[in-house]
């Protein structure tokens with residue numbers, strides 16, 4: 306580009322203007338692309354060393370077929386040559402064998418029309434000794450001048466698809482106010498030193514190019530999980546739920562297990578399944594000592610119509626700190642507060658979406674932490690039918706309409722149901738959630754009135770997100786291997802009819 310710029314400048318210097326850059330040739334004879342010239346003109350014009358105007362014109366160019374005719378002669382001329390060379394004349398079959406069927410067909414017709422050849426005793430013979438290949442000459446004129454003087458013939462060539470119109474761009478160039486044959490290096494930045502020394506007054510700065518494409522601004526982006534979380538939050542808010550404060554990852558065993566009537570020997574409370582916190586060692590116990598005692602009693606001796614688990618309940622077990630294994634620890638705490646609200650119990654609907662932790666071996670679909678979407682509804686006389694009906698409404702809002710329920714077991718709910726949805730991509734029923742009616746052994750020690758039933762359910766946020774975003778390895782979604790580009794470039798999400806049903810990828 307630098308040599309092109311100086312070619313333009315020296316040409317301007319000697320000729321004082323360039324009427325048309327089409328005539329500009331490089332010293333070594335190579336053809337110059339007008340687009341390249343335009344680039345050079347642009348940067349010189351920005352320095353006010355020259356001004357230029359566009360010259361647009363329509364040029365006729367040869368099609369590939371016409372290029373062939375120009376090189377090898379028109380079909381009729383080729384046919385004539387072959388006929389002339391055969392002293393005895395030749396049959397159509399012979400002609401076809403020599404020049405090909407297509408050339409023979411087209412060329413013969415025109416050669417007859419031009420009276421160059423005739424038929425004699427079933428053979429083709431010449432009528433003249435010499436012919437002039439007019440078509441070839443016409444194509445040559447088009448090629449060289451970009452036009453043809455005879456407009457009728459030109460129109461005919463166009464109809465035969467031998468020539469086509471092409472727009473071409475070139476430039477006329479004049480000297481600018483700062484014309485010079487040497488290109489001065491321009492400063493791009495005004496520095497503190499230039500201002501201090503005053504040298505900026507004499508410095509030539511590069512002009513701003515306001516048409517340049519800007520650098521894309523590095524904006525923040527929500528993680529796909531957070532986008533899907535937002536969708537779930539909106540569904541909950543739409544259905545009249547309040548959000549529970551989940552801002553504690555570390556929880557006491559009391560709120561994570563004991564208050565939920567999870568026996569102290571339950572496998573979930575094993576180190577294999579739960580992360581225990583070493584330091585500090587104990588959580589202390591809730592201030593409500595009577596509640597703590599009622600929880601201990603219901604485990605050990607039963608009560609509220611239950612015979613309990615009948616094992617020696619250990620207080621130090623309840624104090625152990627854990628990374629919460631589910632957000633049901635939060636729900637439990639909120640239900641306790643609801644039972645003991647100053648104005649007495651009032652029906653309520655709560656939800657939460659946050660992280661939970663499980664000591665699992667990590668693979669493509671499991672991490673040691675994930676997000677749980679959880680909801681609880683507390684009201685008088687709720688039934689299993691209410692739970693099923695509610696689940697259908699809730700999941701329909703995210704486009705999942707075909708649900709099945711399967712009896713399951715949770716220590717804290719009875720009955721309990723796993724929720725399945727038919728995945729048309731995987732062609733099987735996939736589990737999408739866990740639910741149930743909380744047990745009286747959990748609710749009544751809190752002080753909830755007898756007729757109050759609480760339904761609850763939980764699902765992972767990761768599974769619908771992976772399905773929605775077509776991610777089949779959870780480690781690409783969460784954790785240190787996640788690519789920032791993936792997060793930045795993903796679109797907003799709308800839970801729609803396709804979610805969980807038509808997505809094909811095998812999810813969590």
Ligand code: PHE
Pocket residue numbers: 630631632633679715718739740741760761762763764
């Ligand atoms: N805590 C359950 C889980 O971790 C989900 C659940 C919440 C089930 C509430 C029933 C009621 O899978």
